[in-house]
Amino acid sequence: MSDVRECDVVVIGAGPGGYPAAIRAAQLGLKTVIVERDAPGGICLNWGCIPTKSLLHTAELIRGGMQSAPHGVRYGEPEVSIADVVAHSRAVSAQLASGVTGLLAGHGAELVNGVARVVDKGEVEVETSPGRTMRLLADHIIVATGAKPRQLDGIDMGDSRVWTYREALIPDRIPDSLVVVGSGAIGSEFASIYQALGSRVTLLEAASAVLPAEEAAVSEVVDAALSSRGIVTAADATIVGVDQSDSESIMVEWETSAGDRQRSGCDAMLLAVGVQANTxxxxxxxxxILRGDGSIITDDAGKTGVWGLYAVGDVAGGPCLAHKATAEAIRCVDALAGVRRVPEPGDWKEWIPRCTYTDPEVASIGISAAEARRRGYDVATGKVSMADNGRCLGAGETTGFAEVTIDRDSGRFVGANLVGAGVTELIGMISVAHTAQMTAAEFARSIIPHPTRSEVVHEAVLKALGRPVNSL
Known part of the structure; x- marks a missing residue:
């Protein structure tokens, strides 16, 4: 059976791109239906950003207890119940998924559970149950189906010991040993989590450094911190063999750029080698309208080359970040509704904050000083150690630094790189300053509360201007 319904906007996927798109469309008075085949909230809320941060907080609690002696507090060996750790993480995701359902209803967007397929321009077919379909006719169809984990050839993904981020979030036990392939944000975060939970962790990276998308100085700080906790890191490591024949252990073999080969047995293997579009x-x-990697080609407003068809978020290409998806969704709906059609600056993707929640955390935005010089900027940088910040010093969290780069001619921000405890909460300061077209001198006039970690960003700006107060 099939019924046909007309609406103004159909959104496919209720993740961090889809549900904000549906809410914004409903706010603008457009009759909106959003289709989701699984739980509202998408990968980020159910199997990514949110549950991962819950596990990372567990890891912080464990490390905090182990590092409390210098502060006069001593604890015994922590007892970890992985079942309770997972249960709390899943409860958080479930609560937020329920919240998304309530938000959609509260704003007047209709949520339909089912599997959607675009059958023609302006027409979507939804299988709501076996043998039952719904046809939605709309002037605007927004695809926001996200991405899925990328796999490696030659590895049996049916083996319960081979994980993606999804399996790593719901283990029934803590593996004695874990090999993580890929040291981007996902891989490095899970390496941090499982080391704190008690696993012996090996972190492999095909590029030349851990967190290869970050500046070398940032990667070095994180690599040193991970290594100090016993995580074995290996960059320039290419997987040359994975033997899954032994029921007790997976044997992973890799080769370095120098031609050296190493092997490691493990109870579990986590693949964190990127994602690919869900199309x-x-x-x-x-x-x-598809690129070779399966992602959808769009303009900066999410519009494809097909009448009435749009795409936002991971499915439209990287960077694959939840906040990028949300920003694209709002921009897309505003444009299709005629509310705002102002072209975005050509460098807008460079000004999407990039955060990794390892210990220490990493946050960056804009471009590096080296890249700015290559583009012809005359730049000044200010770099301040976390050890120069009283709040960090008192907490015993002195690893890392804040570095800010400005253009001498315009006085505007070019980029920033932060590494240290809590820096993901600080990078927004530079994002707001850039969006407001604030100069570094104007930023420096801001009064920052003391003692707070945010002072380290302010001090870095002062240093870039040549007038530091609390550092040399």
Whole structure:
């Protein structure tokens, strides 16, 4: 059976791109239906950002107890119940998923559970249950189906000991040993989590450094911190063999750029080698709008080359970040509704904050000083150690630094790199300053509360201006 309904906007996928798009469309008075095949909130809320941060907080609690002696507090060996750790993480995700459902209803967007497929321009077919379909006719169709974990050839993903981030979030036991392949944000965060939980962790990276997307100085700080806790890190490591024949252990073999080969047995292996767009089964092949990697080609407002068809978030290409998806969703809906059609600056993706929640945390935005010089900027940088900040010193969290780069000619911000405890909460300061087109001198006039970690960013700006107060 099938019923046909007309609406103004159909959104496919209720993740951090989809549900804000549906809410914004409803706010603008557009009749909106959003289709989700799983739980509202998408990968980020259910299997990514949120549950991962819950596990990372568990890891922080464990490390905090182990590092409390210098502060006059001593604890015994922690007892970890992985079942309770997982249960708390899943409860947080479930609560927020329920919240998304309530938000959609409260704003007047209708949520339909089912599997959607674009069958023609302005037409979406939704299988709501076996043998039952719904046809939605709309002037605007927004695809926000996110991405899925990328796999490696030659590895049996049916082996319960081979994990993606999804399996790593719901283990039934803590593996004695874990090999993590890929040291981007996902891989490095899980390496931090499982080391704190008690696993012996090996972190492999094919590029030349851990967290290869970050500046070398940032990567070095994180690599040193991970290594100091017993995590074995290996960059320039190419997987050359994975033997899953032994029921007791997976044997992973890798080769370095120098030609050296090493092997490590492990109880579990986590693949964190990136993601790929979720476009399979959507019926988009007929429209000739897909890149070779499966992502959807759009303009800066999310519009494809097909009438009435849009895409936002991971499915439209990187960077694959929840806050990028949300920003794209709002921009897309405002544009299609005629509310705002102002072209975005050509460098807008460079000004999406990039955060990694390892210990120490990493946050960056804009471009590096080296890249700025290559583009012809005359730049000044200010770099301040976390050890120069009283709040960090009192907490015993002195690892890392804040570095800010400004353009001498315009006085505007070019970029920032932060590494240290809590820095993911600080990078927004530079994002707001950039969006407001604030100069570094104007930023420096801001009065920052003392003692707070945010002072380290302010001090870095002062240093870039040549007038530091609390550092040399």
């Amino acid at each position: 399979s089964g959507l019926g988009l092949e007929r429209f000739d």
